[in-house]
Amino acid sequence: MSLSNATTHAFLTQQQPAVETDAIIIGAGPAGLFQAFQLGLQGIRAQLIDALPHVGGQCSQLYAHKPIYDIPGIPVCTGMELVQRLETQIAPLQVTRHLSQQVQTLQALEDGRWQLGTTAGAIFHTRTVFIAAGVGAFVPKTLKVPGVDGLETGQLHYHAQQPDMAAGRQVLVYGGDEEAVAAAIACSADAARTVLMHRRDSFNAEPAQLQKLQQLRGSGAVEVLIGQITEVRHGNGRLQAVQWMDGEGDEQMLAVEQLLVYQGISPKLGPLTDWGLALERKQLAVDPATLATSAPGIYAIGDIVSYSGKKRLILCAFHEAAMAAFAAAEYLQGSKPLLEYTTTSARLHAILGVSH
Numbered sequence: 539m540s541l542s543n544a545t546t547h548a549f550l551t552q553q554q555p556a557v558e559t560d561a562i563i564i565g566a567g568p569a570g571l572f573q574a575f576q577l578g579l580q581g582i583r584a585q586l587i588d589a590l591p592h593v594g595g596q597c598s599q600l601y602a603h604k605p606i607y608d609i610p611g612i613p614v615c616t617g618m619e620l621v622q623r624l625e626t627q628i629a630p631l632q633v634t635r636h637l638s639q640q641v642q643t644l645q646a647l648e649d650g651r652w653q654l655g656t657t658a659g660a661i662f663h664t665r666t667v668f669i670a671a672g673v674g675a676f677v678p679k680t681l682k683v684p685g686v687d688g689l690e691t692g693q694l695h696y697h698a699q700q701p702d703m704a705a706g707r708q709v710l711v712y713g714g715d716e717e718a719v720a721a722a723i724a725c726s727a728d729a730a731r732t733v734l735m736h737r738r739d740s741f742n743a744e745p746a747q748l749q750k751l752q753q754l755r756g757s758g759a760v761e762v763l764i765g766q767i768t769e770v771r772h773g774n775g776r777l778q779a780v781q782w783m784d785g786e787g788d789e790q791m792l793a794v795e796q797l798l799v800y801q802g803i804s805p806k807l808g809p810l811t812d813w814g815l816a817l818e819r820k821q822l823a824v825d826p827a828t829l830a831t832s833a834p835g836i837y838a839i840g841d842i843v844s845y846s847g848k849k850r851l852i853l854c855a856f857h858e859a860a861m862a863a864f865a866a867a868e869y870l871q872g873s874k875p876l877l878e879y880t881t882t883s884a885r886l887h888a889i890l891g892v893s894h
């Protein structure tokens with residue numbers, strides 16, 4: 539799966555039939571995942587959208603294998619384990635996910651609902667929106683050299699995880715992290731030529747992967763070049779070659795048909811600040827009692843929000859998810875929802891698919 543659609547392509551104007559729903563959650567980090575659970579308990583079916591090809595936000599992207607010690611009731615777990623537990627918790631709710639796409643537009647409809655548009659061209663009509671966008675959408679750092687803008691689509695790929703475009707092609711994998719090494723190994727199986735280029739002859743990957751790379755370098759299946767791309771050359775939009783600078787500072791040319799770039803992924807607030815919602819120092823201003831933003835039916839939780847005393851902690855985001863779900867249930871149903879316990883409520887047992 540490639541992140542390129544979510545980032546480099548312009549917002550597609552091609553209209554698809556709108557997805558109709560009661561609740562959209564923007565961001566599938568820990569806050570967004572638990573928001574889906576809390577909405578589920580209120581009987582509100584939500585759909586999740588995230589720019590990443592996987593759920594988990596910062597937990598899976600920035601510290602998947604590092605320990606967290608301050609989740610209530612879990613003395614220690616890694617970022618990835620927490621995400622897996624949240625996934626298990628929401629499994630009975632069968633929450634639809636729309637991954638690898640960034641929400642670009644948010645507009646009010648005349649009937650009081652909201653319309654969202656994503657970089658994948660999807661359109662959503664929803665009565666409520668929950669913005670759990672954290673520190674922003676995780677998008678890949680793009681290649682900023684002359685010639686990139688003129689390329690047709692389908693030849694430049696950012697953080698492609700299962701490269702399936704290499705067969706019979708001259709492929710250049712650009713980067714030095716685990717994903718770049720894995721891509722070079724995968725491409726070497728059926729590419730006409732696989733080149734792995736990095737600033738230095740040192741790669742950041744698991745020992746088994748590094749050993750495999752060494753083997754493939756030895757057999758000539760993967761060629762490693764030490765240097766940096768300085769220009770992309772194309773003819774009528776078709777990628778033909780890259781100009782690159784080697785360790786000695788000399789410019790060289792390399793024929794390339796498919797360019798796979800792995801320069802890291804970083805969060806960007808992106809279009810969110812243009813949606814007309816009240817902001818406080820680039821964060822969404824909310825009422826801490828309801829997590830309501832300045833627009834009716836739009837709530838925000840987690841790292842993206844600002845209110846007096848706000849702490850950017852996962853446990854605070856979990857509390858906010860519960861408060862927002864109660865507020866949204868009242869907004870949608872017109873009356874205050876009852877507070878029911880998961881221990882004793884038959885209604886909640888039915889929602890969660892548990893029996894006593």
Ligand SMILES: Cc1cc2nc3c(=O)[nH]c(=O)nc-3n(C[C@H](O)[C@H](O)[C@H](O)COP(=O)(O)OP(=O)(O)OC[C@H]3O[C@@H](n4cnc5c(N)ncnc54)[C@H](O)[C@@H]3O)c2cc1C
Nearest residue numbers: 565567569588589595596641671672674675676840841852
């Ligand atoms: C190294 C590190 C260690 C940490 N350790 C702890 C800890 O021990 N305990 C603790 O409580 N907290 C810890 N934190 C903080 C914690 O990770 C954050 O508070 C938490 O991730 C916030 O969750 P969130 O869901 O609000 O945002 P995020 O985790 O940032 O998730 C937001 C998601 O929204 C998506 N998104 C944003 N905008 C859009 C858009 N327009 N369209 C589509 N998708 C979008 C992003 O791609 C992302 O996946 C740590 C953070 C770091 C970096």
